[in-house]
Amino acid sequence: MEEEKKEESCKGLIYRGYTNTFINSKGTMIRKESLRLMKMKSCRGCAICGPIRDDIREYLDAGSLIFPEIEQGEFYSIQYSDISTDWESGIEEAESMTFFKIKLDKVNLR
Numbered sequence: 001m002e003e004e005k006k007e008e009s010c011k012g013l014i015y016r017g018y019t020n021t022f023i024n025s026k027g028t029m030i031r032k033e034s035l036r037l038m039k040m041k042s043c044r045g046c047a048i049c050g051p052i053r054d055d056i057r058e059y060l061d062a063g064s065l066i067f068p069e070i071e072q073g074e075f076y077s078i079q080y081s082d083i084s085t086d087w088e089s090g091i092e093e094a095e096s097m098t099f100f101k102i103k104l105d106k107v108n109l110r
Contacts, residue, residue: 012079018035018073035070068098
């Protein structure tokens with residue numbers, strides 16, 4: 001019963017978007033987009049988020065991690081996408097993971 005309460009209160013993995021545009025010493029214009037995990041706002045680990053944390057690197061290496069256009073200071077969460085069910089075993093498998101923008105109260109970030 002306690003485990004059910006944990007899963008219901010799962011906040012997911014929350015990331016904050018950062019963008020940086022600059023010119024390097026060779027004159028190359030660079031636009032860097034990054035997503036930083038907000039550890040205090042994210043779920044600390046549960047049956048829902050645990051597998052996502054473990055799978056992010058695997059999906060990134062396989063090119064199956066789908067990024068939105070990152071906006072400075074906006075918040076994002078991640079979830080499995082393109083889920084299909086194996087017709088023999090009945091096991092659900094995700095083909096990719098997708099980030100999506102979420103609304104988060106910016107006042108309570110500390």
